[in-house]
Amino acid sequence: MSKPLRVGVAGLGVVGASLARLLQRQSEALASRTGRAIVVTAVSARDRARDRGLDLNGVAFFDDPRALAGSESIDVFVELMGGADGPAYDSVKAALNSGKPVVTANKALIAKHGLELARLAEEKGLAFAFESSVAGGVPIIKTLREGLAGNSIRRIYGILNGTCNYILSKMETDGLSFEECLKEAQRLGYAEADPTFDVGGFDTAHKLAILASLAFGTAIDAEAIHVEGIETITQDDLAAADELGFRIKLLGVAERTARGVEQRVHPTMVAKSTAIAQVMGVLNAVTIDADAVGELTLVGPGAGGDATASAVAADIVDIARGVAIQPFGRPAHMLEEVERIPMQRHEGGYYVRLMVVDRPGAMAAIATRMGERKISLESIMQKGGARLARRRTDPPPAEGAPETVRVVLITHATSEQAIREALDLALADGVVTQKPQVIRIERE
Ligand SMILES: NC(=O)c1ccc[n+]([C@@H]2O[C@H](COP(=O)([O-])OP(=O)(O)OC[C@H]3O[C@@H](n4cnc5c(N)ncnc54)[C@H](OP(=O)(O)O)[C@@H]3O)[C@@H](O)[C@H]2O)c1
Numbered sequence: 001m002s003k004p005l006r007v008g009v010a011g012l013g014v015v016g017a018s019l020a021r022l023l024q025r026q027s028e029a030l031a032s033r034t035g036r037a038i039v040v041t042a043v044s045a046r047d048r049a050r051d052r053g054l055d056l057n058g059v060a061f062f063d064d065p066r067a068l069a070g071s072e073s074i075d076v077f078v079e080l081m082g083g084a085d086g087p088a089y090d091s092v093k094a095a096l097n098s099g100k101p102v103v104t105a106n107k108a109l110i111a112k113h114g115l116e117l118a119r120l121a122e123e124k125g126l127a128f129a130f131e132s133s134v135a136g137g138v139p140i141i142k143t144l145r146e147g148l149a150g151n152s153i154r155r156i157y158g159i160l161n162g163t164c165n166y167i168l169s170k171m172e173t174d175g176l177s178f179e180e181c182l183k184e185a186q187r188l189g190y191a192e193a194d195p196t197f198d199v200g201g202f203d204t205a206h207k208l209a210i211l212a213s214l215a216f217g218t219a220i221d222a223e224a225i226h227v228e229g230i231e232t233i234t235q236d237d238l239a240a241a242d243e244l245g246f247r248i249k250l251l252g253v254a255e256r257t258a259r260g261v262e263q264r265v266h267p268t269m270v271a272k273s274t275a276i277a278q279v280m281g282v283l284n285a286v287t288i289d290a291d292a293v294g295e296l297t298l299v300g301p302g303a304g305g306d307a308t309a310s311a312v313a314a315d316i317v318d319i320a321r322g323v324a325i326q327p328f329g330r331p332a333h334m335l336e337e338v339e340r341i342p343m344q345r346h347e348g349g350y351y352v353r354l355m356v357v358d359r360p361g362a363m364a365a366i367a368t369r370m371g372e373r374k375i376s377l378e379s380i381m382q383k384g385g386a387r388l389a390r391r392r393t394d395p396p397p398a399e400g401a402p403e404t405v406r407v408v409l410i411t412h413a414t415s416e417q418a419i420r421e422a423l424d425l426a427l428a429d430g431v432v433t434q435k436p437q438v439i440r441i442e443r444e
Pocket residue numbers: 010011012013014015016044045046047048050063064065079080081082083087105106107108132133136302303304305308
């Protein structure tokens with residue numbers, strides 16, 4: 001048997017502590033798979049005294065993760081602290097500079113500094129692995145980088161944030177509002193006290209940036225992503241989606257188009273018959289459209305200590321076996337700059353929910369504005385007059401304000417610019433009384 005692989009773990013929180021337990025629990029199986037023992041020999045955390053339910057006897061403790069990263073007492077550095085900069089960035093760089101392969105679960109770090117760190121790792125001939133940074137326990141990075149290396153990928157899209165999927169699923173099954181479901185997610189520990197990063201779509205964007213780079217060979221660029229969250233989704237939207245044969249999911253979508261690689265995160269209507277629409281609760285899922293294999297969907301736990309540690313352990317096993325694949329599946333210097341495609345140029349179908357004044361000719365005026373922009377409508381749904389359409393919880397219309405009805409339009413493929421312009425004109429015409437709700441439709 002070769003000499004043991006000495007692992008240094010910086011961060012003993014949800015993922016770090018689970019990893020330490022997993023490596024201990026699976027020690028025999030890992031040794032037989034890799035031909036060497038994998039042993040945690042040193043750790044770092046902020047609070048040395050905290051009881052983490054781990055046996056750290058004989059394990060060196062470093063107060064400073066940078067010192068751990070540079071220490072001669074470890075062969076591989078595992079970063080599980082989090083944060084795009086600060087100790088995570090400094091220590092990963094220090095580890096690579098001192099000749100140690102690195103494993104991290106830190107999507108914020110990869111989204112911001114992934115390219116620079118991949119270059120450094122390649123220069124040094126070291127592994128730099130981040131399987132757990134996207135979709136937790138789902139092996140999506142290996143699938144893209146290794147399993148699908150013989151394919152050309154047209155589109156990749158997924159549910160990459162369990163918090164958002166939990167909230168949307170709960171809104172749908174229990175008929176509750178966004179705010180009520182968010183509170184429940186916080187109570188269950190699925191959402192942070194400040195949920196903006198999750199529900200605003202930013203966490204999904206970090207993960208999408210990583211997937212897009214692997215799928216299309218583009219230099220990671222989180223700033224190129226159009227991001228919208230789920231805060232504006234209402235029961236009206238879910239009910240209309242249900243009636244039209246759709247579900248609403250927060251998707252990260254990266255797609256090769258004639259205009260370049262589009263990258264976007266937003267609530268999306270997906271047909272109920274698709275694999276991704278079946279994915280409910282905190283689960284994650286990613287669908288890949290590839291030329292040779294066709295369509296592939298991976299579903300599984302996107303977070304949680306054990307599931308994430310499973311992916312971290314797989315990266316450590318690769319290192320124990322001596323595998324060091326280029327982090328983005330091709331030399332970092334060959335990753336192409338991504339062209340930033342404005343969302344206005346996106347083309348697809350749209351769901352539009354409008355409050356329209358209840359008078360003859362109003363719908364015709366909207367149809368005219370759509371027609372002027374060459375937008376053709378697939379369906380129009382109107383639920384009775386104002387008294388029928390208004391919910392019990394809606395405030396009564398202000399005195400003198402026109403009665404309105406809810407109208408839902410589904411368009412055939414059109415451009416974002418056309419739909420936005422037509423709706424702005426309808427608002428200016430006074431036939432639409434509130435900012436319309438617009439949700440993009442993702443077709444199979
Ligand atoms: N949780 C998940 O389900 C999940 C899933 C996928 C990816 N990730 C990623 O995994 C990473 C870790 O997440 P987590 O949920 O395990 O976080 P966590 O529970 O908050 O744990 C963070 C750990 O890092 C330690 N730490 C923070 N700053 C430090 C510093 N300056 N020096 C030394 N140690 C420091 C903390 O020490 P103390 O314990 O002493 O405070 C703690 O042990 C993040 O990048 C996250 O995005 C997490």
